Structure formats: structure tokens, C-alpha cells
Amino acid sequence: MQHIKFDLPSKLIFGKESFSKLIDECNFLNKRRIFILSIDPLKDFLVNQFSELSDKGVKLFIDTSINNEPTISDFQVILESARDFKADAVIGIGGGSVMDVAKLIAVMLTDFSDFSDYIGIDLIPNRETWLACLPTTSGTGSEVSPNSILMDDSDGGSKKGIISRWLVPDLAIIDPVLTLGVPSHITAFTGIDALTHCLEAYVNKYSHPIVDLYALEGIYLIAKSLKRAVDDGNDISARSDVSLGSMYGGMCLGPVNTAAVHALAYPLGSIFGVAHGISNAVLLPSIMKFNIPKSVSRYANIGRKLGADVSLSDEEAAFEGVKIIEKLITDCGLECNISQFGIENKDIELLSTEAMKVQRLLKNNPREMTFDDALSIYSSLI
């Protein structure tokens, strides 16, 4: 069993209506100037929930300016607000974009270095400000992961990843109630994103028994309940399963990370503006099939965890797993083709060239993925 390292929130709370623990924790830790990055629809709820603290003189600053995938410029503007406010706590309550920015704000609040020096892996030296994250979608697992991703608006929108132990929040609260209002379509593709985190961690060159435990359970929970959460956004039991699966996916991101699905998905986002979860959903079954020859027993475990008959051979169980995932994706209203985004055969070469640049993830893939392999996978999805 090789080494494995987890950077974890020092406090992790999961469960329906656990939001109130955030107020308890701010109170317990005597936070006086709380900077909250969130989303517009939650603003009144937050003011109301924090009123107990506001009445005691605690100052709140609620910023809801992030509406799309955040750029480095967006981040710099919000950082200035947080610095002017002299925050002693930073809280991100939203989807992956909101949490990713909150995590970076907490790091840079008292650190006046050049932010671009921190793009990459393990380059941040410290974080002085207390940080909490609460997801309102079930997808990125950013509430427990060491990753933040921003779009670089100085170079036309490439994604810049920052990975650091200091980006793991001190407190993560996963309250499935916060996800009840997420529209069906977003529930679908964020859920498939979370499923992909688990799948790519489980079938990974660097897989590890501790990560396997989270990954396989995450795959099971999301496959079991995502369709129900898509069909009825108020099904709290389904929302709980998917929230937990998403959290498990986030736990896998630090120690093992993703592989070829994410590598081939990125150019769909950066060139054609396809939402990240949708890009993953489109590619997932094809890349599972591509990988099976190199990881048949792992895919068989997935197939069996998802209900493949025990009488099936490993190979049959592996392909049965792909079928179950394919059905889940279409049942959730997503399509496994790239023509829906206006992508044509002439675009495939550029997509493949860009995908090959994501070697930091391709190196994790159980089967080597060449330029020609990428070409062939994209072509099959036209």
C-alpha cells in the first residue's frame, strides 16, 4: 500500500439542516467581521440566519457578484472588498465557482504577493484567515478539496488551477437542504461531474484503498439517487445521497485527482463554452469503454456495485456498468454527443491538441491516451 496524503477540513459536518452549525461555529470562534461570498437567491436567508450574530455587533459583508465562471479579474475585485472590510473570517456558500473564489480570498486576504505566483501545485505558503465552505450544488466537492480554478481573462479564458493544502477549508458543512432549489438541468450535470470525480479516482493509475472506499461509495450513492433528485428537486433523501456522493468525490480530488474524462472535457469548455459537468457527461461512457481493456476488474467492481448480475464475467460486468451509467446520463436529460454544441469534424483536431496539453490529468488515466485516441473519441461523438 503506497503512501497517501489527505488534506482535510478540521471540522466536517454533514446532514439535513446542519446550516445552523455555521452560526454556532462563528459564535464559538468569536468571529467579528465575516465576509460571505454567496449567490443572490440566498441573500435574505443569510441575513436572517446571521441576525443572531449581527444583533451582537458582528459585521457581515455579503458579496453575490459571481454569476458565471469567475475570472482572475473578478477575483481581484472581490479580494479588494474583503481587504477593505478587514474580514476575520471568509465563508463561501454557493456552487464550485463561489467556493473556489472564497478559498482564494481567504488565502490572499493578508498575503500581498502576486497571485499569479501561486498558480500550480503547492505554491501557497500559508493561510491566516479562517475559512468555511458550504456547497449549494452537488458537483465540484470544492468544500473538501484543495483545488480552486479561475479563468484567465488576460489570455482569452484558459483555466488556471491552484492546488494547495491551504485551500482546504477549516470547516465544511454539507447541508442537502441548500441544494433543494437547484434546477433540474443543473442538478443533472453537476451530479454527473461528481460521479466522474469518483469514477476517475477509482479507476486511476494512482488509486489507493482509502480513496477507493470513498470513490466506490460515491459512485453508488450518485447512481442510486441522481435521477430522483433531477425528477423531484425536493426529494431530500435523494439530495442527501447526491450531496454525500459529491463530498466523497471532493475527498478523492486531492490525493488522486481525475483523468482522461476531465482532460478531454476541458477544451469543450474553453473553446465551446460547454458547462464543465455537461462536458464530463458527454465523454464519460466513451472513455469508460476506452479504458476497460486496461482496468477490467475495477470496472467490473463498479458494474457489480451498480447492480450487475453476479453471474456475469468481469468483462460483461464492466460493460454492464457502462450501460447503467449511460442510461443514468440520458435519464437525467443529458446527451452523449458533441454535435449538440455545434461541434463539427473540422474542430476535432484542435480539441485533441488542447486535450493533449492536460498531461497533469492524462498521466492518471489507466490506459495511455494518445492524440489519435482523443481524435477517435471526439469523432465518435459527432
Add this chain to the structure above:
Amino acid sequence: MQHIKFDLPSKLIFGKESFSKLIDECNFLNKRRIFILSIDPLKDFLVNQFSELSDKGVKLFIDTSINNEPTISDFQVILESARDFKADAVIGIGGGSVMDVAKLIAVMLTDFSDFSDYIGIDLIPNRETWLACLPTTSGTGSEVSPNSILMDDSDGGSKKGIISRWLVPDLAIIDPVLTLGVPSHITAFTGIDALTHCLEAYVNKYSHPIVDLYALEGIYLIAKSLKRAVDDGNDISARSDVSLGSMYGGMCLGPVNTAAVHALAYPLGSIFGVAHGISNAVLLPSIMKFNIPKSVSRYANIGRKLGADVSLSDEEAAFEGVKIIEKLITDCGLECNISQFGIENKDIELLSTEAMKVQRLLKNNPREMTFDDALSIYSSLI
């Protein structure tokens, strides 16, 4: 799904030869005065491993004075040494006793309150000193748990429990290599202690799906590999499984904790001086059988995880699980009776009276355990 709260090490490292990461971490965090609580046989190894830092002027203080279950007086003496040394980091490298004391030293180093005020649950207000724990036995899971236990020498040796988020180390490193030297008999009973943590968390009134995941995996790993670790202390693969199982057991202690096995085991220790793990081993199968009528499906899951045939009914699978655990205990050289400690029928009433005082654990038991039930269980073990 009810709320659940985990207090976690912010960095958790697992794996063979991961000890060296401790040096990297002390270096990265620029620790200059490191107080290490450990055991005599490791002293030379530690001096050698830390020489890279000593050469850079880092000061070490290695205390190896804990040889038995530590008393509050032992703790006070060591605390004075750590204060005089002006430590900026506290590291516990040893079994549960060593780690439990190291955890409390880190809390009290800069806190001059009366220690007795902190006995109980969640009474410690803060910890200022960085704390790391590395287990050299696979049993208590103290490296990831919020618990410390000391013997009160002012009242004849009762166990005093301190439970607090601040007792969870900042860094936990589980390196199975550190357990290679543990003698066979100690491997056996510490391993059964860890198994009991997992079992009592899985079949518990407050069980929770997140804890279930750890608990069932811990049961599986320990049941699979403990005998091998007992038979051949150098079997690193078996040691790894048991170390990981023990860590999972520790993860269960904070959010769910143990139940009747621990409650009935404590008086065997406090009155008859029986080692904690042995007390658990003696009681475990009888209390599993006692509980089955109230938790048949959970015990059936355990039985099946341990290899019970799929054709068995729930009840049959549950009892098959007990048989497998009973066999494991005897295969490891332990006996399921209390006469081996010189306990006679006349002692049973006192034992039962004392066990009934451990209501904080008895309340977790899936089946109510009365004084008469305790009497009957102890009697059956004479």
C-alpha cells in the same frame, strides 16, 4: 440522515515508511523546539531521524517516561518539562497512552487553567500548540480521535475521559512500519480493541452512513489480517491492514463512540487491572449475541462482510459473524472468559454495579443493558 460532525486532523498521511513526512512537515512549518513524547525503544531512531533538523539548530526534547497507563500526576510532571522546554510543537509517537498524554500536553502547554475543569466533553476552549500523533500500536485510533483518557491517582485509579475537538491532532501519520516491533500478544489485544471500536460504531443507536463506511471497512480489514499480524509481526501487508482498520476505528470514536462492550470492559480494568484490549476481547462475542435480537440486519451485514454464505438468513449470517469473531479471538491467543483474571462469582455484582455507571456508553447500545443483563453476561464468562 441525521447530522453528523467529524473533527479531523487537517493532514492525514497513511502508508509504509511515511514516517519521514513528519520531518518534512516540521521543517515546512518551521518548528524550532519540538517536544516528543515517545517510548524508549524508539529513542535512537528518533534522534537519528530528526538529525537533519537538529543540524539546523532545531531543539528536541524526547520524553519516554510513560511505561504504564498514565495517571494525572504523570501527566502533570511531563507538562512541566514541556513548559520548561518552551515547546512550539508537541508530537506523540507511541501507543494510546503516549498519544493521549501528548494531546493533553499540547492543549495545556500555554493554558494554565486547572486541568480538572476539562474532564468531560467539549470543555477545552482552545489549543495553541501544533500537535502531531503517530501510533506505534494498532488499537486506540487516538491519532485521529478527540479522546484522551488518564487514570486519576487521587481517587484510587478511576479513568477520567477528556473529549474535545482540540484533542484531534493537526497531523496524523500512520506508518505501519512503526508497529513491526509490537509483540504478538499486544498485537492481538490492541487489534481486538480496534475491531471493537468499529463493531460498536457500526451496531450503535447513533449509527450513521458515513461512520458505517469506515466501521465496516475497519471490521473487514482487521478480521482479514489480525491473525497474520499476530503470527508474523513482520508481515507488513497484514500490519498495514490492521493499522488502517485501527485508524478507521478512531474515526468512529468522535461522532458515534462505543457501547456496552466498552462499558462492561472498564471495570475489568479499574478493579482487576486487565488491559483494555483484553477486556474487550473477552466480552465482545457475548455482547454481540446479546445485541443480535435488536440489530439482526446490521450483524448480518457484518457476518456477510466477513464471508458468511449468501444463502444464510439474516439471523444465521449474524450468528455466523459472531462465530468468525470468536474464532479470530481464540486464533489470536486470547480467551473469552474472566476466570483467567481470578474473577469469581462473588465479584460479579461489583463489576455490574460499576459497569452500570458507564451510561455515557451504555446509551449507545442497540439493546438496553440492565444491571441483571450485565450480571448474566459476566456470570456466563466465569
